Amino acid sequence: MREIFFIKDRCVGCGACKAACVAEHTKNHHLYDSLSSVPMGRKRRTDRYKQTITEEVPHPVRCLHCDEPPCMEGCISGAIGRADRVYSKWDACVGCFMCVMNCPFGAVLPFFNKAVRCDQCLFTEKPACVRACPQNAIVYMESNEFEENERKRRWRDKTQKEIPLLKAKA
Amino acid sequence: MVVYNKYLIIGNGVAGIYCAFNIRMRDRKGEITIVTDENYPFYSRPLITDVMTGKKQADDIVLLPENGYKRYGFTLMKGVQVKKAVFKERCVTTTAGKQRFDRLVFAAGAVPKKIPFEGEGIFYVRTLEDAERIRAYLPKVKKAVVFGGGPIGIKAAYALMTAGIPVNIIISSSQMLSRVLDERSSHYLQVLFEQNGARFWFNSDIKEIVRRKKGLKGIVTDKGEMVPGDILIVGKGVNPNLDIVRNAGVRIDKGILVDDYMETNCEGVYAAGDVAQAKVVTNSNQQSAISNQPSAGSSLSLQGAQHHGGLSLRAQRGNLTNRIATAMPRDDSKMLNVEHRTLNVELASPPFKDVLSLWPVGAEQGKIAGQNMAGGKRVYGGGVGSNSIEYFGLKAISMGITRGEGCEAVLFERDGIYRRYLFDGERLVGAILVGDINDAGVLLHAIRQALPVRGILQSAISSQRSAFPFQSLRGAERRGGLSLRAQRGNLTNGLPLPLRRDCDDNKDSAPRTSEIDSPLSALRSQLSMEVLF
Ligand SMILES: Cc1cc2nc3c(=O)[nH]c(=O)nc-3n(C[C@H](O)[C@H](O)[C@H](O)COP(=O)(O)OP(=O)(O)OC[C@H]3O[C@@H](n4cnc5c(N)ncnc54)[C@H](O)[C@@H]3O)c2cc1C
Ligand code: SF4
Ligand code: SF4
Ligand code: SF4
Numbered sequence: 001m002r003e004i005f006f007i008k009d010r011c012v013g014c015g016a017c018k019a020a021c022v023a024e025h026t027k028n029h030h031l032y033d034s035l036s037s038v039p040m041g042r043k044r045r046t047d048r049y050k051q052t053i054t055e056e057v058p059h060p061v062r063c064l065h066c067d068e069p070p071c072m073e074g075c076i077s078g079a080i081g082r083a084d085r086v087y088s089k090w091d092a093c094v095g096c097f098m099c100v101m102n103c104p105f106g107a108v109l110p111f112f113n114k115a116v117r118c119d120q121c122l123f124t125e126k127p128a129c130v131r132a133c134p135q136n137a138i139v140y141m142e143s144n145e146f147e148e149n150e151r152k153r154r155w156r157d158k159t160q161k162e163i164p165l166l167k168a169k170a
Numbered sequence: 171m172v173v174y175n176k177y178l179i180i181g182n183g184v185a186g187i188y189c190a191f192n193i194r195m196r197d198r199k200g201e202i203t204i205v206t207d208e209n210y211p212f213y214s215r216p217l218i219t220d221v222m223t224g225k226k227q228a229d230d231i232v233l234l235p236e237n238g239y240k241r242y243g244f245t246l247m248k249g250v251q252v253k254k255a256v257f258k259e260r261c262v263t264t265t266a267g268k269q270r271f272d273r274l275v276f277a278a279g280a281v282p283k284k285i286p287f288e289g290e291g292i293f294y295v296r297t298l299e300d301a302e303r304i305r306a307y308l309p310k311v312k313k314a315v316v317f318g319g320g321p322i323g324i325k326a327a328y329a330l331m332t333a334g335i336p337v338n339i340i341i342s343s344s345q346m347l348s349r350v351l352d353e354r355s356s357h358y359l360q361v362l363f364e365q366n367g368a369r370f371w372f373n374s375d376i377k378e379i380v381r382r383k384k385g386l387k388g389i390v391t392d393k394g395e396m397v398p399g400d401i402l403i404v405g406k407g408v409n410p411n412l413d414i415v416r417n418a419g420v421r422i423d424k425g426i427l428v429d430d431y432m433e434t435n436c437e438g439v440y441a442a443g444d445v446a447q448a449k450v451v452t453n454s455n456q457q458s459a460i461s462n463q464p465s466a467g468s469s470l471s472l473q474g475a476q477h478h479g480g481l482s483l484r485a486q487r488g489n490l491t492n493r494i495a496t497a498m499p500r501d502d503s504k505m506l507n508v509e510h511r512t513l514n515v516e517l518a519s520p521p522f523k524d525v526l527s528l529w530p531v532g533a534e535q536g537k538i539a540g541q542n543m544a545g546g547k548r549v550y551g552g553g554v555g556s557n558s559i560e561y562f563g564l565k566a567i568s569m570g571i572t573r574g575e576g577c578e579a580v581l582f583e584r585d586g587i588y589r590r591y592l593f594d595g596e597r598l599v600g601a602i603l604v605g606d607i608n609d610a611g612v613l614l615h616a617i618r619q620a621l622p623v624r625g626i627l628q629s630a631i632s633s634q635r636s637a638f639p640f641q642s643l644r645g646a647e648r649r650g651g652l653s654l655r656a657q658r659g660n661l662t663n664g665l666p667l668p669l670r671r672d673c674d675d676n677k678d679s680a681p682r683t684s685e686i687d688s689p690l691s692a693l694r695s696q697l698s699m700e701v702l703f
Contacts, residue, residue, distance in 0.1 A: 071611075076214050097567065098529065098530060101567050103611035
């Protein structure tokens with residue numbers, strides 16, 4: 001299964017991913033519709049991109065779609081289920097926040113009386129945030145593929161940075 | 171490999187159902203029989219309070235309808251009570267005859283603690299049937315009395331209040347939710363409840379019940395006070411349902427003692443859920459015996475609170491949040507308040523066992539028991555007592571040790587957000603989060619795994635934020651060292667080993683995870699955009 005990965009140092013904090021996520025979760029996938037759509041929760045899905053304390057760049061809080069999701073085990077209303085990806089049903093949620101309490105990644109966010117979480121855009125080929133990012137900071141791939149890429153990328157970055165530094169010293 | 175193919179599951183609650191699904195994931199052909207003495211298919215027990223007030227119908231809270239059982243090949247025996255069990259003979263006696271089994275899980279849940287009074291107008295809340303009975307009685311009710319300040323009692327009281335029935339609450343300790351919250355946070359809730367029309371009688375017990383010709387008139391407490399009300403709902407907590415197994419040959423302490431594989435001392439007999447006494451990491455109950463003195467500066471007077479509450483931005487959002495804000499002081503001097511207290515209680519050493527009557531714990535224990543019954547060797551990582559509540563829009567989560575007078579407490583309080591962390595050295599052992607419950611799961615995980623997170627949490631507090639950089643807990647991911655997938659396996663399994671795929675000895679016969687994973691994947695075919703959002 002492919003997953004969403006975030007490459008922090010590419011992100012410039014433009015927020016395109018937030019907007020895309022909001023639009024994706026409204027009925028006709030339109031950003032302006034999301035402002036007026038009921039429940040407002042869809043708009044607030046943007047909350048899932050958080051500003052962390054140490055890093056000023058927003059960091060997407062994306063669900064890892066666990067094999068044995070603790071959030072699902074905690075859900076008392078059967079709103080969370082797993083079918084390849086973990087999904088949650090907005091209508092069935094009673095807002096007990098057992099899932100918030102159980103997710104070890106902090107990927108479920110409370111919003112008034114419902115819990116929202118990333119569903120990896122269940123009905124699309126490629127998640128909306130991945131499509132939207134102009135910097136390619138959010139990627140969608142297999143985890144081993146990502147690891148491989150990341151290792152290469154880091155190595156490249158490292159070597160590129162170090163060469164000018166050495167020259168300057170000499 | 172020996173093929174065990176007759177599984178008997180006593181109990182149709184969350185532990186039993188998770189067990190059944192996890193057996194089915196590994197063993198496609200085994201006969202799975204589920205016995206329950208109730209007349210409903212699997213339903214959500216915590217939601218019965220909504221049925222009680224008529225907010226939901228019984229059908230709405232059924233989580234696995236009967237055709238779901240058929241689909242996965244479970245035989246459901248409804249309305250069948252287990253009378254006697256002798257586990258050595260591999261046989262239990264039920265009202266529908268004898269049942270043989272190869273492997274059995276005992277997940278018969280708990281029974282409410284009883285009071286020495288009986289008769290019309292006195293109700294317990296445990297089953298859907300109880301809830302339906304209360305619902306039928308409610309039209310006659312003008313004022314209700316709830317006895318018990320634990321999660322169940324308070325939940326029932328809240329349900330009645332939202333249905334417009336004023337509630338008097340009798341609590342035997344000095345605060346509500348005394349096992350779950352600390353003095354301060356329970357005071358916030360108490361203020362909220364009082365603002366919404368509840369009245370409290372603390373440190374009281376029932377001495378006498380005053381009756382009318384028809385029904386109740388009120389309750390006299392042991393202090394001699396009269397508490398008016400025409401229904402008495404008892405939610406004093408639960409005891410494991412052990413009557414049938416007392417002479418069945420399993421070891422019993424508070425509940426049925428189980429090992430790390432959820433197996434009892436009888437081979438092939440497992441226990442899970444509210445009946446099982448299993449490993450716990452930390453538990454709030456264990457320190458309830460220690461006296462609780464209010465810490466300096468934490469006495470909260472209602473007037474002061476309203477004064478401090480002012481009108482923050484948060485409060486202007488709406489009525490509900492407004493009420494919260496008035497209940498919460500906004501005193502910046504109390505923002506960072508570190509208490510140091512002497513250690514007078516030893517923390518539980520890891521192999522400590524206790525009964526935890528909680529839904530997620532039941533689900534996880536059922537999962538582990540099911541996988542082990544079908545030939546796996548999964549280790550149960552140990553439960554953490556944790557609770558999530560939401561009343562009048564105020565969200566609160568507590569976990570681990572909450573009344574730990576022995577530990578060091580670090581408080582954070584600001585703008586309607588209250589957080590209290592309890593540390594044992596560098597380790598987090600308990601937390602109470604009120605108002606802002608973001609990242610509660612990360613904290614719960616830190617407690618479970620005994621992660622040294624004190625530095626991170628304290629630096630977050632000193633920079634005056636309730637949030638914390640939880641990514642730093644996931645350092646491995648950022649360094650790109652560990653594979654995310656492996657890491658996820660570690661985290662979600664509670665223990666690094668053994669992962670499911672390592673102990674899958676009949677891999678080929680196991681259906682794909684996506685096929686059978688939860689009662690809900692039965693609904694997969696019906697999924698559409700409309701249902702989800
Ligand atoms: C009102 C209420 C609110 C709650 N709220 C929360 C909450 O917010 N959060 C939380 O974590 N937990 C909550 N709980 C607790 C939670 O519901 C339980 O921990 C959980 O349901 C336990 O599941 P279980 O499978 O162990 O047992 P149960 O769900 O109790 O299932 C027991 C099963 O065993 C069957 N059984 C019992 N005896 C026999 C017999 N002799 N023969 C045949 N069958 C038998 C019963 O029919 C039943 O099907 C709440 C409980 C109640 C009552
Ligand atoms: S919400 Fe959390 S626990 Fe649930 S599947 Fe996603 S990462 Fe796992
Ligand atoms: S908040 Fe909603 S999705 Fe989360 S556990 Fe409760 S009912 Fe399930
Ligand atoms: S995958 Fe979809 S739901 Fe998840 S964050 Fe991206 S846009 Fe939102």
